[in-house]
Amino acid sequence: MGGFxxxxxxxxxxxIWASPSLAAKGLGMKPFxxxxxxxxxxxxxxxxxxxxxxxxxLRDGGKPLAPAVAVTACDAGDALTFxxxxxxxxxxxxxxxxxxxxxxxxxxxxxxxxxxxxA
Numbered sequence: 001m002g003g004f005x006x007x008x009x010x011x012x013x014x015x016i017w018a019s020p021s022l023a024a025k026g027l028g029m030k031p032f033x034x035x036x037x038x039x040x041x042x043x044x045x046x047x048x049x050x051x052x053x054x055x056x057x058l059r060d061g062g063k064p065l066a067p068a069v070a071v072t073a074c075d076a077g078d079a080l081t082f083x084x085x086x087x088x089x090x091x092x093x094x095x096x097x098x099x100x101x102x103x104x105x106x107x108x109x110x111x112x113x114x115x116x117x118x119a
Contacts, residue, residue, distance in 0.1 A: 001109060002113050005113065009054070013043075013044040017041060017048075065117045069114055075107040078106075079107050081099075084096070086100060
């Protein structure tokens with residue numbers, strides 16, 4: 001399961017860097033302008049680094065608890081952000097719900113992984 005979370009996070013981050021217009025469309029958002037593109041690439045960089053950290057720990061037989069907690073905390077923050085966006089009630093509802101549909105399950109899977117690693 002950790003491998004899927006790591007790969008998914010890396011794929012999302014690389015996807016935002018490689019094709020920000022496609023990423024925005026996939027999230028139900030308007031095309032990124034200069035400021036939103038900058039913010040999305042900051043998050044994309046975070047995603048790639050966290051995914052690589054988790055993948056490296058899993059591959060090397062290390063202790064993946066710390067990166068799994070970090071990934072899960074970021075997913076929970078993303079889910080909250082998308083929920084707040086959806087709660088605005090304007091044209092952002094669709095984007096908020098689409099983002100929440102991805103970040104919510106990722107948070108649940110991450111929490112499950114963390115619980116397994118702590119056991």
